[in-house]
Amino acid sequence: MSKLDAKIPEGQLETKWTKYKSSVPLVNPSNKRNLEIVIVGSGLAGASAAAALAELGYKVKVFCFQDSPRRAHSIAAQGGINAAKNYQNDGDSIYRLFYDTIKGGDYRAREGNVHRLSEVSGNIIDQCVAQGVPFAREYGGLLSNRSFGGTQVQRTFYAAGQTGQQLLLGAYSALERQIGMGAVEMFNRHEMLEVVMIDGKARGIIARDLITGKLERHFGHAVLLCTGGYGNVFYLSTNAMGSNATAVWKAHKQGAFFGNPCFTQIHPTCIPVSGDHQSKLTLMSESLRNDGRIWVPKKKDETRKAVDIPEEERDYYLERRYPAFGNLVPRDVASRAAKERCDAGHGVGTSRMAVYLDFTFNMDRYGKIEATKKGIHNADAATIRALGKDVITEKYGNLFDMYKQITGEDPYQMPMRIYPAVHYTMGGLWVDYNLMTTIPGLYALGEANFSDHGANRLGASALMQGLADGYFVIPYTIGSYLSKEISVKSIPTSHEAFVAAENKVQNDIDKFFNIKGTKSVDHFHKRLGKIMWEKCGMARNEKGLKEAIEEIRALRAEFWKDLRVTGEANEFNPELEKAGRVADFLELGELMCKDALNRNESCGGHFREEYQTEEGEANRDDDNFAFVAAWEYKGDNNFEMHKEELKYENIKIAQRSYK
Amino acid sequence: MSGNMNLTLKVWRQKNSNAKGELVDFKVNDISPDMSFLEMFDVLNERLVSENTDPIAFDHDCREGICGMCSMFIDGRPHGPKDGITTCQLHMRSFKDGDTITVEPWRAQAFPVIKDLVVDRTAFDRIIAAGGYISVNTGNAQDANCLPISKDNADESFAAAACIGCGACVATCKNASAMLFVSAKVSQLALLPQGEPEKQSRVLNMVAQMDAEGFGSCTNTGACEAECPKGISLSNIARMNREYLGAQFCSEK
Numbered sequence: 067m068s069k070l071d072a073k074i075p076e077g078q079l080e081t082k083w084t085k086y087k088s089s090v091p092l093v094n095p096s097n098k099r100n101l102e103i104v105i106v107g108s109g110l111a112g113a114s115a116a117a118a119l120a121e122l123g124y125k126v127k128v129f130c131f132q133d134s135p136r137r138a139h140s141i142a143a144q145g146g147i148n149a150a151k152n153y154q155n156d157g158d159s160i161y162r163l164f165y166d167t168i169k170g171g172d173y174r175a176r177e178g179n180v181h182r183l184s185e186v187s188g189n190i191i192d193q194c195v196a197q198g199v200p201f202a203r204e205y206g207g208l209l210s211n212r213s214f215g216g217t218q219v220q221r222t223f224y225a226a227g228q229t230g231q232q233l234l235l236g237a238y239s240a241l242e243r244q245i246g247m248g249a250v251e252m253f254n255r256h257e258m259l260e261v262v263m264i265d266g267k268a269r270g271i272i273a274r275d276l277i278t279g280k281l282e283r284h285f286g287h288a289v290l291l292c293t294g295g296y297g298n299v300f301y302l303s304t305n306a307m308g309s310n311a312t313a314v315w316k317a318h319k320q321g322a323f324f325g326n327p328c329f330t331q332i333h334p335t336c337i338p339v340s341g342d343h344q345s346k347l348t349l350m351s352e353s354l355r356n357d358g359r360i361w362v363p364k365k366k367d368e369t370r371k372a373v374d375i376p377e378e379e380r381d382y383y384l385e386r387r388y389p390a391f392g393n394l395v396p397r398d399v400a401s402r403a404a405k406e407r408c409d410a411g412h413g414v415g416t417s418r419m420a421v422y423l424d425f426t427f428n429m430d431r432y433g434k435i436e437a438t439k440k441g442i443h444n445a446d447a448a449t450i451r452a453l454g455k456d457v458i459t460e461k462y463g464n465l466f467d468m469y470k471q472i473t474g475e476d477p478y479q480m481p482m483r484i485y486p487a488v489h490y491t492m493g494g495l496w497v498d499y500n501l502m503t504t505i506p507g508l509y510a511l512g513e514a515n516f517s518d519h520g521a522n523r524l525g526a527s528a529l530m531q532g533l534a535d536g537y538f539v540i541p542y543t544i545g546s547y548l549s550k551e552i553s554v555k556s557i558p559t560s561h562e563a564f565v566a567a568e569n570k571v572q573n574d575i576d577k578f579f580n581i582k583g584t585k586s587v588d589h590f591h592k593r594l595g596k597i598m599w600e601k602c603g604m605a606r607n608e609k610g611l612k613e614a615i616e617e618i619r620a621l622r623a624e625f626w627k628d629l630r631v632t633g634e635a636n637e638f639n640p641e642l643e644k645a646g647r648v649a650d651f652l653e654l655g656e657l658m659c660k661d662a663l664n665r666n667e668s669c670g671g672h673f674r675e676e677y678q679t680e681e682g683e684a685n686r687d688d689d690n691f692a693f694v695a696a697w698e699y700k701g702d703n704n705f706e707m708h709k710e711e712l713k714y715e716n717i718k719i720a721q722r723s724y725k
Numbered sequence: 726m727s728g729n730m731n732l733t734l735k736v737w738r739q740k741n742s743n744a745k746g747e748l749v750d751f752k753v754n755d756i757s758p759d760m761s762f763l764e765m766f767d768v769l770n771e772r773l774v775s776e777n778t779d780p781i782a783f784d785h786d787c788r789e790g791i792c793g794m795c796s797m798f799i800d801g802r803p804h805g806p807k808d809g810i811t812t813c814q815l816h817m818r819s820f821k822d823g824d825t826i827t828v829e830p831w832r833a834q835a836f837p838v839i840k841d842l843v844v845d846r847t848a849f850d851r852i853i854a855a856g857g858y859i860s861v862n863t864g865n866a867q868d869a870n871c872l873p874i875s876k877d878n879a880d881e882s883f884a885a886a887a888c889i890g891c892g893a894c895v896a897t898c899k900n901a902s903a904m905l906f907v908s909a910k911v912s913q914l915a916l917l918p919q920g921e922p923e924k925q926s927r928v929l930n931m932v933a934q935m936d937a938e939g940f941g942s943c944t945n946t947g948a949c950e951a952e953c954p955k956g957i958s959l960s961n962i963a964r965m966n967r968e969y970l971g972a973q974f975c976s977e978k
C-alpha cells in the first residue's frame with residue numbers, strides 16, 4: 067500500500083549498523099575517481115560529507131550561498147554536541163543516548179536511525195579533537211562536559227558558547243584541505259535553484275552565480291542536499307537571515323517526499339522581541355539552564371523590579387511542575403510552560419511576554435566553592451558574588467556579552483528576560499536509512515532531512531546528527547547507490563534535461579521582475595511569519611490552522627500580483643534572492659499547516675490545543691498517529707500524504723514524563 | 726514602534742567591481758535606539774524599494790556576531806565606534822540624533838568590491854586551503870581523551886580559534902596586512918599536540934599564500950588587535966613569526 071520503504075536493515079538493533087557496514091557494496095578506488103557528487107550546503111553536514119567523500123576519492127563539487135563555506139549557519143550553534151562517551155562515569159551509554167533521543171522526540175523517530183546516531187556519536191568527538199577543535203577541558207587536561215535538557219547525564223561537549231563555530235571550522239578546514247588538493251571544487255555565492263532529473267534520477271543542479279547572476283548547470287552522479295532548516299518561514303527565528311527552504315522545496319516539487327513538515331522546535335530561551343524593526347531573534351543557549359533558574363512573579367501584573375521581589379513571591383514554575391528534571395526539561399515542555407505563565411498574566415518586561423532566567427543562586431553557590439578552594443573563610447556576600455561571577459563568565463561569558471549588547475541590560479546585575487522563539491525544524495525531506503530521499507540519487511543530510519529527532523529535538527543533538535550524517539553515515543550508504551552507477555559516464559550538461567531545467571529557472575526569475583508591483587519582499591515575508599507564528603506556532607488548533615491555510619493562499623496570490631523586485635537579474639541582487647526564498651516559504655507554510663491540521667494529537671513541539679491532558683501536557687495518540695507523515699507534491703499546491711508506520715521493538719512506548 | 730533619531734548617512738555606492746564608486750547621502754528618520762545598525766539599513770532599504778531605487782547591498786547573515794559576514798567600515802573604523810563587536814552587534818543607541826555617519830566597504834587590494842558595501846574575501850579561504858588544517862582523514866582518530874592537553878594551552882588555542890574571518894584586521898591596517906588572521910589559525914594549531922607534525926609546512930605555506938594574495942606586510946602598529954571584534958591578540962603574530970623563522974631555518978638545512 068505504502069510507497070515508503072525505510073530500508074532499515076534486519077536484525078538486532080545493536081548490530082544493524084555494524085552488519086550493514088560490512089555488507090554494503092563498495093566502489094573501488096579507480097571507479098570513485100570517475101564518480102561525481104554535487105553537495106549543496108557547507109554547514110556541518112555538507113562540509114563533513116564533502117571532506118569525507120573527497121578523502122575517499124570521489125570528485126566533489128560544493129555550493130553555498132555565503133561568501134565562504136565557513137559562514138554556514140552551523141557557525142552560530144552555541145551550547146554543545148552530545149556524545150555517549152561516558153567520560154563522566156555517570157551511567158551514560160549508547161543505549162541511554164538512544165533512549166533519551168527517542169523519548170525526547172516523543173516517540174516519533176525511527177529506532178534504527180537513532181541507534182546508529184548514538185553509535186557513531188563517540189567517533190565524532192574523536193575526529194573533531196584530531197582536527198584540532200579546542201573543546202573545553204578540565205585542569206587534568208581531559209575533556210569537560212555539561213548537561214543539556216531532557217537528560218540526566220553529562221554528555222555534552224562544548225567550546226564555551228561557540229561550539230558550532232569550532233566544529234564547523236574543523237569541518238571547514240578538512241574541506242579546505244581537499245579544495246587545496248584539488249579534490250573538491252568550491253562554489254561560493256552560488257544558490258541552487260533546481261534539481262535536474264534524468265530518467266527518474268537526480269543528475270545535477272541548476273545554480274545561480276550570485277555575483278554575476280548567470281545560471282550554471284552542474285552534473286553529478288548523485289546530489290546531496292545539506293541545506294539546513296526552514297525556520298525562517300516564521301520570518302522571526304534564531305536562524306541566520308539567509309537560511310531558507312528553496313533547495314528542499316525544489317526537490318519536493320520534483321518528487322521528494324516531505325516528512326513531518328509541521329514539526330517545529332520553539333526554543334524556550336531567546337531574547338524577546340523589542341519592536342517592529344526586529345529582523346531576527348537571538349538565542350540564549352540552553353546550556354544556561356544548567357545554572358540559570360527560570361521564574362516569574364507569583365503576583366499577576368507585577369511592577370516591582372526582579373531584585374525587589376522576595377524569594378517567597380517567586381514562582382520557579384519548572385522546578386514546581388517538573389521536580390525530576392526541573393529547569394532542564396526538554397525544550398517543547400519549557401516553551402509551553404513559559405507561554406502558559408505569560409498568557410496567565412505573570413509575564414515580565416514591557417511587553418509582559420517574557421520570563422526571568424536568573425543566575426544569582428548559582429553565582430553564589432560557585433562563589434562559595436571558589437572561596438573554599440582559595441581558603442577564604444567567612445567571605446562576605448560581595449566577595450562570594452565576585453568569585454561566582456568569574457565562574458559564570460568563564461562558562462558563558464560570550465552569551466552574557468551578547469545579551470548585554472542587544473538589550474542594553476547587564477545580566478550579571480539583573481536576571482535575563484527570555485521568551486520562546488522558532489529555532490529548528492525537525493521536519494524535512496523524507497529519507498530512508500541510507501539518507502536517500504524518494505528521488506533515486508538525491509540525498510538529504512543534517513537539518514534538511516526529517517530523520518532522527520521525531521517531534522522534538524534534544525539540545526546538542528543537531529550538531530551530532532549533522533556530523534554523523536556527513537562523516538560517518540553517507541560515506542558508507544552512498545556506496546549502495548553509486549556501486550550501481552559506475553558504468554554511467556558523466557552526462558554533458560548540454561543534455562535536454564539540463565536545458566529544460568535552466569529554462570524553467572530563467573522563467574521563474576523573469577516572472578518576479580514582470581510583476582512590477584508595489585510591495586517589497588520583506589513586506590510579504592513579515593505577514594507570512596505573523597500568520598505562521600500565531601496559528602501554526604507554539605499552540606495550534608483546528609480553526610486557526612484552517613484560517614491560516616486560507617490566509618496563506620490569499621497572501622500568495624497577492625505576492626504574485628503586487629511584489630516589487632528592484633534591480634536586474636544579471637547582477638548581484640539580494641532582493642531577487644529573497645524573492646525566490648519567500649515564494650517557496652509561501653508554499654511550504656501551507657503544507658506545514660496542512661500537516662499540523664492532519665495530526666490530530668499533540669506530540670513534542672506539535673501542540674494541538676484540543677489534545678492535552680488535564681495538567682496541560684501534550685496528549686499523544688499512539689494508536690492513530692505513530693507514523694511519519696510523508697507528503698508527496700501533486701502539482702498546484704496539492705499534496706498527498708503517505709504513512710511510514712513507526713515500530714518500537716526495543717523501547718516501551720510510554721507517556722513522556724519529566725516529573 | 727519607530728523611534729526618534731534622525732540621521733544622515735553617507736554610503737558608498739558602486740554598481741559592480743568595474744564601476745567607479747562614490748559616497749551618496751541618505752536621510753533616515755524615526756530610528757529607534759534599540760535597532761541594530763543593520764536593522765537601520767533594513768529600514769533605509771525598505772524605503773529605497775518603495776521609491777523604486779536599488780537598495781544598498783551589504784553582507785550579513787547570522788546577525789549575532791559569529792558568522793563574520795557583516796563588514797561595514799563606519800566613520801573610519803571597521804565595525805563602527807564600539808570595541809569588541811561586529812557591525813551586526815552595533816546598536817543605534819551608540820549614536821546620537823542628528824549624527825552624520827559615513828559607511829564604506831572594507832578597502833584592501835586583496836578584497837575587491839563586488840557591489841556597494843560587499844567585498845570579495847575569498848583570499849582568506851585560499852590561505853586556509855594552503856595549510857590551515859591538520860591532515861587527518863575521517864575515521865582515523867584515536868579516542869579523544871588519549872592525549873590530555875593542558876587547560877591553559879587548550880584555552881589559548883580556543884582564544885585564537887575564535888577568529889570569525891571577518892577581515893576587519895585587514896581593513897583597518899594601513900598596509901592591509903592579514904597577519905592577525907593568519908597568525909590566529911597558525912597559533913590555534915601550533916598550541917595543540919595534534920598540530921605539531923605539520924607545524925613547519927603549515928606556516929610556510931600559509932604565509933606564501935598570504936603574500937601571493939597581495940596582502941601587505943606587518944609593521945607592528947597594532948591597529949588590527951584594537952579593531953578585532955573577537956579580541957584576537959597580537960601575541961599570535963609574535964608566535965607566528967617565531968614559528969616562521971624556525972620553519973625557515975629547518976627547511977634551509
Ligand SMILES: Cc1cc2nc3c(=O)[nH]c(=O)nc-3n(C[C@H](O)[C@H](O)[C@H](O)COP(=O)(O)OP(=O)(O)OC[C@H]3O[C@@H](n4cnc5c(N)ncnc54)[C@H](O)[C@@H]3O)c2cc1C
Pocket residue numbers: 106107108109110111112129130131132135137138139140141142143144145146147229230256257258259292293294295304305306309310312313349351489490511512513514525526527528529530532
Ligand atoms: C542560534 C542557534 C544555536 C544552535 N545551537 C545548537 C547547539 O548548541 N547544539 C546543537 O546540536 N544544535 C544547535 N543548533 C542547531 C544546529 O546548529 C543546526 O541544526 C545545524 O548546524 C544545521 O547544520 P546543517 O549542516 O544541516 O545546515 P546549515 O549549517 O544551516 O548549512 C546550510 C548550508 O546550505 C547552504 N544552502 C542553503 N540553501 C542553499 C541553496 N539553495 N543553494 C546553495 N547553498 C544553499 C548554505 O549556504 C549553508 O552552507 C543551533 C541553531 C541555532 C539557530
Ligand code: SF4
Pocket residue numbers: 887888889890891892893894895905906909952953954955956957
Ligand atoms: S583576526 Fe579578528 S578582525 Fe581579523 S578576521 Fe579574525 S576576527 Fe576578524
Ligand code: FES
Pocket residue numbers: 784785786787788789790791792793794795811812813814
Ligand atoms: S552578520 Fe554574522 S557576524 Fe555580523
